[in-house]
Amino acid sequence: MLHKILKILAAILGVLGLIFLVRIIAEGDDAIKSAAAMGDTSIVDPFAYVAYFIMVIAIVFVVVFMLKNLFTNTATLKNTLIGVGIFAAVLIIAYMVSGGDPQTYLYGGEAVSEGESHMVGAGLIAFYILIVTAAVAMLFSGVKKITSR
Structure with a gap:
C-alpha cells in the first residue's frame, strides 16, 4: 500500500517538475532574468518549491531509516x-x-x-x-x- 502511494506521489512530483521546467524553458533566459531583476520570481518559484519538497522528503526518509537501522542493530x-x-x-x-x-x-x-x-x-x-x-x-x-x- 505504501509502495503504491509513494509511486503515485513520485509520478505527481515528476509531472509537476516537468510542467514547471517546460514553462521555464518556454519563457526563456532573458525574460526570466529581467523579471527577476524587477523582483518577479513567479516563473522559477514553483519549480524551486517542488525541488525543496523533494529534498525534505528525501531527508526525512534518510533520517527515519537511519534511526530505524540504528535501533534495530x-x-x-x-x-x-x-x-x-x-x-x-x-x-x-x-x-x-x-x-x-x-x-x-x-x-x-x-x-x-x-x-x-x-x-x-x-x-x-x-x-x-x-x-x-x-x-x-x-x-x-x-x-x-x-x-x-
Whole structure:
C-alpha cells in the first residue's frame, strides 16, 4: 500500500517538475532574468518549491531509516555512539586548545566578539585534527593493503 502511494506521489512530483521546467524553458533566459531583476520570481518559484519538497522528503526518509537501522542493530548503535563520542572529544579538545585572536575582525560592519573568534579558531583546529586523522587513516589503510598481498 505504501509502495503504491509513494509511486503515485513520485509520478505527481515528476509531472509537476516537468510542467514547471517546460514553462521555464518556454519563457526563456532573458525574460526570466529581467523579471527577476524587477523582483518577479513567479516563473522559477514553483519549480524551486517542488525541488525543496523533494529534498525534505528525501531527508526525512534518510533520517527515519537511519534511526530505524540504528535501533534495530545494537552493534551499529554502539559503533555510531563511539564515533559521535570521538567527534565530540575532538570538538572539545579543539575548543580548549584554541584561543581568541587579539586582532579585531569585522563581520557585516560590526566587530566580532572574542567568543565568536574563539569558536572560529576551534572550528579550524577541529578541521585540522580531522583532516590529519583522515589522511593518516588512508595512509595506514593503503600500507596495510599493500603489505597484506
